[in-house]
Amino acid sequence: MEKKTIVFIIMDGLGDRPTYKLKDRTPMEAAYTPNMDYMARNGKAGMIYPVKQGLVCGSDTSHLSLLGYDPLKVYTGRGPFEAMGLGMDVMAGDIAFRANYSTRKGRIVLDRRAGRIEESTEPLSRAISIEVDGMKIDVSSGVEHRAALVMHGPGLSPEVSDTDPHENGKEIHKSEPKNENAISTTRILEKYLEKSRTILDEHPINRKRIADGKMPANELLLRGAGKAPDLEPFHKKYSMNGSYIIGIPMIKGLAKMIGMKEIPVKGMTGGHNTNYNGKLIAASENIGRTDFILMNIKAPDAAAHDRNPERKLEAMERIDAAMEKILGREDESLIVLTGDHSTSSMTGEHTGDPVPVVFYTAGIGKQSATGFNEKHCSRTGFTMESGDAMNYSLQLVDRLEKYGA
Numbered sequence: 020m021e022k023k024t025i026v027f028i029i030m031d032g033l034g035d036r037p038t039y040k041l042k043d044r045t046p047m048e049a050a051y052t053p054n055m056d057y058m059a060r061n062g063k064a065g066m067i068y069p070v071k072q073g074l075v076c077g078s079d080t081s082h083l084s085l086l087g088y089d090p091l092k093v094y095t096g097r098g099p100f101e102a103m104g105l106g107m108d109v110m111a112g113d114i115a116f117r118a119n120y121s122t123r124k125g126r127i128v129l130d131r132r133a134g135r136i137e138e139s140t141e142p143l144s145r146a147i148s149i150e151v152d153g154m155k156i157d158v159s160s161g162v163e164h165r166a167a168l169v170m171h172g173p174g175l176s177p178e179v180s181d182t183d184p185h186e187n188g189k190e191i192h193k194s195e196p197k198n199e200n201a202i203s204t205t206r207i208l209e210k211y212l213e214k215s216r217t218i219l220d221e222h223p224i225n226r227k228r229i230a231d232g233k234m235p236a237n238e239l240l241l242r243g244a245g246k247a248p249d250l251e252p253f254h255k256k257y258s259m260n261g262s263y264i265i266g267i268p269m270i271k272g273l274a275k276m277i278g279m280k281e282i283p284v285k286g287m288t289g290g291h292n293t294n295y296n297g298k299l300i301a302a303s304e305n306i307g308r309t310d311f312i313l314m315n316i317k318a319p320d321a322a323a324h325d326r327n328p329e330r331k332l333e334a335m336e337r338i339d340a341a342m343e344k345i346l347g348r349e350d351e352s353l354i355v356l357t358g359d360h361s362t363s364s365m366t367g368e369h370t371g372d373p374v375p376v377v378f379y380t381a382g383i384g385k386q387s388a389t390g391f392n393e394k395h396c397s398r399t400g401f402t403m404e405s406g407d408a409m410n411y412s413l414q415l416v417d418r419l420e421k422y423g424a
């Protein structure tokens with residue numbers, strides 16, 4: 020018999036705390052979720068600690084951990100993941116910086132945010148995505164003055180200082196190597212920045228801004244260099260092929276980085292009005308065609324960041340309604356319902372709280388919770404750290420070798 024397809028359905032920022040706005044219940048407790056409750060009753064339910072008890076994780080570190088890559092060993096900082104969050108291609112060995120469009124006069128930074136620029140800086144970023152000494156350097160814009168820069172390796176070092184003086188009225192710093200290995204990286208970087216200044220000075224957007232009496236975005240300030248982690252490809256690590264159904268660029272970038280294949284779905288926004296049905300239909304259609312599917316649904320986290328427990332509840336109900344598309348496939352699949360971390364919809368911040376989890380497949384037996392929420396899943400007493408979720412899943416589908424005689 021073919022092995023079952025493992026489907027990780029990661030509801031971003033899933034866990035929460037009770038709020039008076041929902042009569043002292045969490046959004047999951049208050050939401051009407053008959054399909055996920057059914058899976059909790061008929062699967063194995065419990066709680067997952069993201070990475071490690073007591074850590075407050077980001078989506079990057081918590082997804083790495085759920086996939087069995089220990090962030091405490093492989094994570095090299097936010098830079099590469101923020102660049103991926105802007106949809107940039109980042110591969111092992113690349114160096115990523117967080118960047119700001121700013122206003123320069125001579126070597127002095129007049130304004131680190133280029134007059135709080137509101138128009139899109141993407142045309143500037145495209146113009147300064149160039150090659151220097153045979154090395155490709157890409158820039159991509161975020162909101163307002165924010166951007167990211169990626170130097171594509173090999174042979175690069177992240178041990179280079181910021182050019183951002185972190186204060187207005189100060190001189191732009193030279194990029195200095197922190198050790199010998201970084202000398203060539205800073206040399207290329209300084210050469211690049213010189214070229215970029217000329218391009219930015221002459222760009223029509225900046226000419227117009229000056230003519231309009233606005234501050235030009237004529238200097239890209241760099242900070243927080245980070246090397247993209249060298250992660251073992253997913254298919255090598257697990258002898259399984261992996262696919263992803265993900266709307267948000269950062270997690271998409273991560274899945275791409277470990278060699279997973281995209282299952283495209285129309286109308287995936289990474290927001291509240293994403294195509295929930297489309298995502299679950301796509302997952303269902305790919306059961307039996309691929310060994311592993313990673314799905315991320317961002318809506319619960321986004322609602323919690325907006326401190327909107329009612330909207331988080333609604334997101335849970337929409338997800339639940341879409342779950343119907345995948346129910347009834349328990350003979351051919353293992354469905355894992357969980358979150359990457361908890362996000363409090365009262366404070367709008369990530370917390371270190373554990374997250375409910377359900378492993379649902381045929382033959383697992385009813386050993387479980389009465390509902391899919393913090394209260395009922397924690398009552399089962401079954402807990403694990405997120406780094407164990409892959410192995411736990413693998414043994415459920417007979418993909419893990421026996422440990423011992």
Ligand SMILES: [Zn+2]
Pocket residue numbers: 032078320321324362369
């Ligand atoms: Zn978040």
